[in-house]
Amino acid sequence: MRVTGGKSIYGAAVGILMLDARFPRIPGDMGNATTWPFPVHYKIVRSATPDRVVRGGAEGLLDVFVAAARELVDDGVDGITTNCGFLSLFQQELADAVGVPVATSSLMQVAQVNRLLPKGRRTGILTISGSTLTPLHLEKAGVPDGTPLGTTEGGREFTRAILGNELELDVDAAREDNVEAARALVAANPALGALVLECTNMVPYAADIRAATGLPVFSIETFVRWFQAALVPRTY
Incomplete structure (x- = not known):
């Protein structure tokens, strides 16, 4: 058997652009490597x-x-995602810059999920920061106008601890x-017929x-599992 090289790293098709943060990343969080089955x-x-x-x-x-995404591609990944739904702002720019598929935001699922629902039902978005999730963020992710939006702002733990980059998290309160x-x-x-979680740190609470x-x-977990399955199809 002969094989061909050309990459620095093999076996990790998905590259994840991570924010510079120190808050706890519990299992289910995108930044906790045990979250992923690949x-x-x-x-x-x-x-x-x-x-x-x-x-x-x-x-x-x-x-x-862009520079970090290019480094991931140089390392050998086949597709790129990010660990913040607000990075939908950079969706097209990143895709154009790196030449591999890019899935910046969980919000990109909203239009697709709408197509799954019965007539008269639609998808709602739950975000970590409703006050700063702008129409431009939604437009860049292809979210239909008028999509209902909810937020954890005003809660006692989740938004404050994550956006404040705090070193401790009360998981039950979050x-x-x-x-x-x-x-x-x-x-x-x-x-509403379904929900899309904008924030990648919400995954531990999806159930x-x-x-x-x-x-x-x-x-983002459902999105990246789908994304990775296309990059590395199962062999039968």
Whole structure:
């Protein structure tokens, strides 16, 4: 048998651009490697803090994200994603710059999920920061106009700890924030048929949200599993 080289790293088809953060990443979090049933390759984008990306609109960070994405491709990944849904802002620029498929944001699932639902039902978005998730973020991700939006802002733990990059996280309180925000979103929009979690740090609570609302829950985990399955199809 003969094989061909050309990459520095093999077996990790998905490269993940990581924000520069130190808050706890529990199992289920995109930045916890045990979350994935397949190998991934991480690249930290220095200076891209959660606050700067989510509340600061990622201003001035495009070039460093492009450079980091190119490094991932040079290392050998076949596709790139990110660990913040707000990076939908850079979707087209990153795809154009690296020449491999790019899936920046869980929000890119919204239009697709809508097509799965019965007539009269639509998808709602749960975000970590409703006050700074702008129409431009949604437009760049292809989210239909008028999509209902809920947020964990105003809760006692999740948004503050993540965006504040705190070194401790009360997991039970964070779970409660996510469940309460999801319930409020559904109560305000009874025609919802599914939820998409914008924030990659919400994944550990997806099952709780599903149980509390009775709705299918799509997240960066569902998106990247689908993405990776196309990059590395199963052999039968």
